[in-house]
Structure formats: C-alpha cells, structure tokens
Amino acid sequence: MxxxxxxxxxxxxxxxxxxxxxxxxxxxxxxxxxxxxxxxxxxxxxxxxxxxxxxxxxxxxxxxxxxxxxxxxxxxxxxxxxxxxxxxxxxxxxxxxxxxxxxxxxxxxxxxxxxxxxxxxxxxxxxxxxxxxxxxxxxxxxxxTSALFYNKDKVSEVPKTMEEVVELGKKVGFEYDVTDLYRSYGFLASQGSYIFKNNNGTVDSNDIGLGNEGAIKGYQFIQDLIVKDKLMSQDITDDIAKADFQSGKSAFYISGPWDIEAFKDSGINFGIAPMPTLGGKTVSTLMxxxxxxxxxxxxxxxxxxxxxxxxxxxxxxxxxxxxxxxxxxxxxxxxxxxxxxxxxxxxxxxxxxxxxMPNIPEIQTTWTPVKNNIISLISGSMDSKETAKQIVDQIKEGIKQQK
The missing domain is CATH 3.40.190.10 (Periplasmic binding protein-like II)
Known part of the structure; x- marks a missing residue:
C-alpha cells in the first residue's frame, strides 16, 4: 500500500x-x-x-x-x-x-x-x-487509489452520492480512517481543494490548497461524519474500520486494492464501487x-x-x-x-x-499535520476553519525546516 x-x-x-x-x-x-x-x-x-x-x-x-x-x-x-x-x-x-x-x-x-x-x-x-x-x-x-467497499449482504444497491452513503450508513454502518489524507483527500478535492497547485505538470509548493474554501467544506463533511452523524467513534483507525467491515459490523469502508486479498480470504460477500459524488461533484481520490x-x-x-x-x-x-x-x-x-x-x-x-500524489519533497510535510488536526477536528475541539488554518501553517513550517 x-x-x-x-x-x-x-x-x-x-x-x-x-x-x-x-x-x-x-x-x-x-x-x-x-x-x-x-x-x-x-x-x-x-x-x-x-x-x-x-x-x-x-x-x-x-x-x-x-x-x-x-x-x-x-x-x-x-x-x-x-x-x-x-x-x-x-x-x-x-x-x-x-x-x-x-x-x-x-x-x-x-x-x-x-x-x-x-x-x-x-x-x-x-x-x-x-x-x-x-x-x-x-x-x-x-x-x-481508493474506492468504496460495500457488503453485498447488507447493501442491495450502491448509493450514487456520499449523502446517501451517510444516511444508509446510519443503519448499516460506514467507517474508514478519516484522519488519513490519502483516503479523505477526495472529499476535499471534490469541493475545490488540492495539496499543492499543479501548473501544467509543475507543482508549486508555495500554493497550498489544504486551507482554501473547498478544503473547509471537506473538513466539515468529515467532522459531521463523527460529531453530527455519529457514524464512527473519535478514535477511529484503519485497523478498527477494516475489522468492522470484515466482521460485517459495518457495510461501507473506504480503502484500496491492497485489502482485496484479506477480504477474499475472510469470506465476506463484498463489492467495490467508484467513489460516489459529494455535493453533486466528482470525488477525485489520490493516485x-x-x-x-x-x-x-x-x-x-x-x-x-x-x-x-x-x-x-x-x-x-x-x-x-x-x-x-x-x-x-x-x-x-x-x-x-x-x-x-x-x-x-x-x-x-x-x-x-x-x-x-505530488512527487516533490514538500509532500512529506503534509501527512502528519493533516492527521493530527483532523484528530482535533473530529474530537470537536476545533472547527473546520481552524483546522484548515492550522494544517496550512504547519505545512509551511515543515517546508521551512526542509530548506
């Protein structure tokens, strides 16, 4: 992976x-x-x-x-x-x-x-x-890349939108590691966010998109999954989400092809679907x-x-x-x-x-700030605007330390 x-x-x-x-x-x-x-x-x-x-x-x-x-x-x-x-x-x-x-x-x-x-x-x-x-x-x-895994025994028709996944998830379960930028990126990107601006193949680390208006909307969606919709606990991890999907406790899970073999071995009746839209917009996951x-x-x-x-x-x-x-x-x-x-x-x-994924050295400054601040976000100790600001500030500081 x-x-x-x-x-x-x-x-x-x-x-x-x-x-x-x-x-x-x-x-x-x-x-x-x-x-x-x-x-x-x-x-x-x-x-x-x-x-x-x-x-x-x-x-x-x-x-x-x-x-x-x-x-x-x-x-x-x-x-x-x-x-x-x-x-x-x-x-x-x-x-x-x-x-x-x-x-x-x-x-x-x-x-x-x-x-x-x-x-x-x-x-x-x-x-x-x-x-x-x-x-x-x-x-x-x-x-x-990542996509939507679903339990065929619990889901007869795969939702076309994330809004539907959330509503159905309240009944059949929906969990994934929301703190992982790799898995959550699509919900930010669908609203107009990006990691670093890509100008026709040239990546500009001075233009950070993880704090723009689109990112704020994406962070709000992520916070709502835990704080408002109560689909998963604040201490959610990939190990927890994967185990709950594999055991049948949760019917939806976001991950990549690296999990296919384990699910086949477990005998779970699963399917995989492209990521549903969010707010009517395509969810562009990380490659x-x-x-x-x-x-x-x-x-x-x-x-x-x-x-x-x-x-x-x-x-x-x-x-x-x-x-x-x-x-x-x-x-x-x-x-x-x-x-x-x-x-x-x-x-x-x-x-x-x-x-x-950007391949410039500065990408290494993004993973930890996103994870740590989303942890604070889903605990309710920060709102989406504060989360966006903190992430960008910490990435900028990390880039400074690289130079």
Missing part, C-alpha cells in the same frame, strides 16, 4: 547504522566487470518471488548475476546506503511521492531519452508522477504510482537500464496477480490477467478521475 512507505520529512538527515543496510539490502552493487546487478524491491513477498524469476531469466540470458532482495528497511535507509556505496543498482516498487526527496539528494539517474514511450501509458498523470522539473527520474509500474529507478551511484548504469526495460515489460502480470495492483500501461489494462482479476476494473475506473 502506498501510504505505508511514506518518507519522513527528516529523511535526508537519516543516520542509520551501516549494519541496517546488510539486513535491508544484502548484496551490494558491483563493477561492470563483475556483471552483477542488485535490485532492492519494496513489493509484497509474493510479488518478489515472481519478480526474482523474471530477473533471473534475463540474467541467465545475458550472463549477468541478478540479486533481487526483499528490502524491508525504512525508505530512509536508501539515502545513506546509496551514499556509502552499499545501495542497490535498482530500487523497484517505490511510491512516487518519495521521488522528490531522492532526487533532491542526487540519488536518481535520469531516465534515458526515448526509454519511456508515453503513448503506451494510460494517462499523462502517470508520466507526471515520475517527472520532476521536466525530467523523468523513474519509470511507472502500477497504480493504486499513488509504484515506480522503479536506477541509482545514480550504481557503477552498472547500462546494464541496470537494460534490466529495467526487461522488468518493465514482464512485470504487469505478477503485480496484478500477486499484488492486486492496477497496471499503468495500456497493454496491462487490456491483458487477460487484469480482465480475470475481478473488482480491479473498478479501481481502474476510479483512477480516471484520480489525482496523482
């Missing part, structure tokens, strides 16, 4: 000990003469198993030893590992909101000219997600894009890009089947694997109206 791997604002100052890198990364990159490539992967274990087979097939054909490592370390580890020459040649499966921090640290190789054929991808936003200041620093692999890049510190640049191309062309199926991820390539969306996945097409439809 995208949000699990958020890089902290203090990432550049990370001071992890070298021993961490051995546990996280295993074999280090070597010289071109050694013909050995190391890939750190942040995908799920099942995906990594299949990715290893793909990488080793390429390696056997090329006479190159490929080490695919399940990197369970925090994202901060990459910066120090790369700077100490103990990092990988390729990092595979990195959420796009981390790219700006890595690029600022000088650790991303620019994607070679012509390497990405933009016409083969599902949207310009996918390309924008790996583009910083007009240059591409990673390749897009797959996408995620997270899983990416891969070549380390600027890798001594194996040509080999790494050659392997990257092979992995790009042969990883759609494994990420669909083993990771419940949405392809970003047109070929992936049209593949038999995707068509057979079930429910996944709903997320692809939601992605058509989703907004790509």
């Amino acid at each position: 995208v949000k699990k791997n958020k890089v902290l604002a203090s990432i550049v100052a990370a001071t992890l000990v070298a021993g961490t890198f051995v546990g996280c990364g295993g074999t280090t990159a070597t010289s071109n003469n050694a013909k050995e490539i190391t890939v750190w992967s942040h995908l799920k274990e099942k995906e990594i198993t299949e990715l290893t087979k793909v990488a080793e097939k390429w390696g056997s054909e090329k006479g190159v030893k490929v080490n695919v490592v399940d990197d369970k370390g925090e994202m901060q580890a990459y910066i120090q590992a790369a700077n100490s020459s103990k990092g990988p040649d390729i990092l595979f499966g990195v959420p796009n909101d981390n790219l700006g921090t890595f690029q600022k640290a000088g650790l991303l190789s620019e994607v070679p000219s012509g390497f990405i054929d933009e016409s083969k991808y599902t949207s310009k936003q996918v390309i924008d997600s790996v583009t910083i200041e007009g240059k591409k620093y990673a390749v897009p692999l797959a996408a995620e 997270g894009v899983q990416t891969a890049f070549v380390s600027s510190k890798s001594p194996n640049q040509d080999l790494s890009w050659e392997l990257m191309k092979y992995l790009m062309e042969n990883s759609d199926d494994l990420m669909i089947k083993q990771g419940n991820r949405i392809p970003v390539s047109k070929a992936g969306i049209e593949s038999d694997a995707f068509k057979a996945a079930g429910n996944m097409d709903v997320f692809a439809k939601q992605l058509e109206v989703a907004t790509a």
Whole structure:
C-alpha cells in the first residue's frame, strides 16, 4: 500500500547504522566487470518471488548475476546506503511521492531519452508522477487509489452520492480512517481543494490548497461524519474500520486494492464501487504510482537500464496477480490477467478521475499535520476553519525546516 512507505520529512538527515543496510539490502552493487546487478524491491513477498524469476531469466540470458532482495528497511535507509556505496543498482516498487526527496539528494539517474514511450501509458498523470522539473527520474509500474467497499449482504444497491452513503450508513454502518489524507483527500478535492497547485505538470509548493474554501467544506463533511452523524467513534483507525467491515459490523469502508486479498480470504460477500459524488461533484481520490529507478551511484548504469526495460515489460502480470495492483500501461489494462482479476476494473475506473500524489519533497510535510488536526477536528475541539488554518501553517513550517 502506498501510504505505508511514506518518507519522513527528516529523511535526508537519516543516520542509520551501516549494519541496517546488510539486513535491508544484502548484496551490494558491483563493477561492470563483475556483471552483477542488485535490485532492492519494496513489493509484497509474493510479488518478489515472481519478480526474482523474471530477473533471473534475463540474467541467465545475458550472463549477468541478478540479486533481487526483499528490502524491508525504512525508505530512509536508501539515502545513506546509496551514499556509502552499499545501495542497490535498482530500487523497484517505490511510491512516487518519495521521488522528490531522492532526487533532491542526487540519488536518481535520469531516465534515458526515448526509454519511456508515453503513448503506451494510460494517462499523462502517470508520466507526471515520475517527472520532476521536466525530467523523468523513474519509470511507472502500477497504480493504486481508493474506492468504496460495500457488503453485498447488507447493501442491495450502491448509493450514487456520499449523502446517501451517510444516511444508509446510519443503519448499516460506514467507517474508514478519516484522519488519513490519502483516503479523505477526495472529499476535499471534490469541493475545490488540492495539496499543492499543479501548473501544467509543475507543482508549486508555495500554493497550498489544504486551507482554501473547498478544503473547509471537506473538513466539515468529515467532522459531521463523527460529531453530527455519529457514524464512527473519535478514535477511529484503519485497523478498527477494516475489522468492522470484515466482521460485517459495518457495510461501507473506504480503502484500496491492497485489502482485496484479506477480504477474499475472510469470506465476506463484498463489492467495490467508484467513489460516489459529494455535493453533486466528482470525488477525485489520490493516485499513488509504484515506480522503479536506477541509482545514480550504481557503477552498472547500462546494464541496470537494460534490466529495467526487461522488468518493465514482464512485470504487469505478477503485480496484478500477486499484488492486486492496477497496471499503468495500456497493454496491462487490456491483458487477460487484469480482465480475470475481478473488482480491479473498478479501481481502474476510479483512477480516471484520480489525482496523482505530488512527487516533490514538500509532500512529506503534509501527512502528519493533516492527521493530527483532523484528530482535533473530529474530537470537536476545533472547527473546520481552524483546522484548515492550522494544517496550512504547519505545512509551511515543515517546508521551512526542509530548506
């Protein structure tokens, strides 16, 4: 899941000990003469198993030893590992909101000219997600967003509006982690809010939209869910909301494709629908894009890009089947694997109206202020206007500290 791997604002100052890198990364990159490539992967274990087979097939054909490592370390580890020459040649499966921090640290190789054929991808936003200041620093692999899960045994017809979800939810239950910007963003965006202004692909961190009139309306909707409509408790978390949906206590839940496998295993009779409208307006959820890049510190640049191309062309199926991820390539969306996945097409439809997460370093200053202030909002200790102001003030302060 995208949000699990958020890089902290203090990432550049990370001071992890070298021993961490051995546990996280295993074999280090070597010289071109050694013909050995190391890939750190942040995908799920099942995906990594299949990715290893793909990488080793390429390696056997090329006479190159490929080490695919399940990197369970925090994202901060990459910066120090790369700077100490103990990092990988390729990092595979990195959420796009981390790219700006890595690029600022000088650790991303620019994607070679012509390497990405933009016409083969599902949207310009996918390309924008790996583009910083007009240059591409990673390749897009797959996408995620959130949608509305519902219990088919309790809901005969899926509501078309959030207003209807709220009213029906009073009878059958509606819960989700309202403090999570990733899940709540759509309710802000539908009213005219945004995180940072996107000017034709250039993200302006000086223009923060989380305090405008649209944001205030969105915060009010979120507060009403708890304070007025009493749909969930003030201490709601994703673990609570997910458990209540899985047990049948709640009939509506907002989340992403990462929860599909658990719900299938639980036996719950569930469906997924695109997000209903709010106030008659489209709910534009956040799009997270899983990416891969070549380390600027890798001594194996040509080999790494050659392997990257092979992995790009042969990883759609494994990420669909083993990771419940949405392809970003047109070929992936049209593949038999995707068509057979079930429910996944709903997320692809939601992605058509989703907004790509900003990939500039300043995005890391947003998650905590939003969470903390929404906690105060739903406790009733602040109103929506105060919440908006506090969030923007704290983001501005966080950006100052980054400089």
